Amino acid sequence: DTAVSQTPKYLVTQMGNDKSIKCEQNLGHDTMYWYKQDSKKFLKIMFSYNNKELIINETVPNRFSPKSPDKAHLNLHINSLELGDSAVYFCASSPWRQYNTEAFFGQGTRLTVV
């Protein structure tokens, strides 16, 4: 039973399109994250969300927006896709902040913008 699952695993789309990546966790965690991993393997935090508080990395373009229908889901919506958005996007989750624990990752979504 997958703890953090993302769909789709692969996404190929044209410049200018709008796309969404879905993420679900069944761990009962309160905090969820989106990371972008570039070709050099650098994992850059984009957003973290814990039901009521959204923390946005200020370097993330506003074409990217997280949407959370409930605490088990954090979807990533991207408007007007650009070539530079091509990367692997990872969703992750962790328990509420008083627990000292690791982040649990999904399998990643490889986005290719052509």
Place this chain on the structure above:
Amino acid sequence: EDKVVQSPLSLVVHEGDTVTLNCSYEVTNFRSLLWYKQEKKAPTFLFMLTSSGIEKKSGRLSSILDKKELFSILNITATQTGDSAVYLCAGSNTGNQFYFGTGTSLTVIP
């Protein structure tokens, strides 16, 4: 600005060698230092370190944290081809944010 820096960026060794991977961090309201191994897909958790000087071990892997020097190392002894991966270091803060380094790509040659 919170920052995690890893070195070297890449490393090629022969099976049986011992390697040391380095991680330095500057994280405000620091809580823990984490190591992950990433092969083809998702990063998988290796260690979490919260106290200075206490070594954590798992088989041939071990790690230690120095909170005074803001530094951690990951040691792998008697390396095997299955150890080939990208090793990621992350610093977490009390706000549950995880900041990752650029990773060290390790290749173990038979």
